[in-house]
Amino acid sequence: MKTGIFLFVVTITVMISKFAVSQSAGPKLKVAHISILVHDYDQGLKYYTDVLGFEKKTDIKFGNERWITIAAPGEKGIEFVLVRAKDKEDSAIVGNQAGARTFAVLNTNDCKKVFADYKLKGIKVLTEPRETPWGVQAQFYDLYGNRFVLLEPNSISQNK
Template identity: 40%
Template sequence: MSFLALVTLVVRDYDEAVAFYTDALGFDLVEDTDRGDGSRWVVVRPPGGPAGSALVLARAKNPAEEEAVGAQTGGRVGFFLHTDDFTRDHTRMTTAGVRFLEEPRHEPYGTVAVFEDLYGNRWDLLEPAPDA
């Protein structure tokens, strides 16, 4: 069986990105390995998430990559963080300083609100509807 294992997210700085994803979003730091050339292999994922649902945080290493930081999906929501308790996670994330771009809304597919990561990439926080 095939599956999508990792997705790379280009970041400005490893440590600030790790701090945001672990502290503000509550992700687990799966791996942080020095590669010996000034780069690191950094993997984070939501707690309890399957092994195949993780982000590689890759520090931008040239001007083209630096320009892509925060705009990797052209301003569209590019990442979807599912939760089993929207209110709990929305409250925790808001308290941690995560910037939501809208009030939570109820859609046929679930409760959702768009937020930005520390670089401006847009995410949905989504609690799917029970029958979705």
């Protein structure tokens, strides 16, 4: 009797495990690109690479448009796409894509050093680096007015 119950429990456990794996083996989603509206391709590219240290990943011309992607050095995941504002509606929200909120958080292993470098390159400072419950963070605006957070996460914020 005990052997029968044991085999039944093992069989049910294996079936549940296979079902769980089959459910998680479905279609995957991954954030690949986030658009940043810019007034001028070259101006935006120069700022994000020269001032913030991003790397140009792609720059393809097609007609009057360009597909320009940038990413943090060594980043293999999310890339920003620099998208030129085409009309009055686009132009009105350049630099205000997230309203009064943070547009993006950039993680680093040395917030104070990176922020000091950014300041030397002329970023618009919102807050200096300070200790928070989730790590050392500073805030700044890009050349268009989008708000960014530079974060050196601590162990609390890295526990997911």
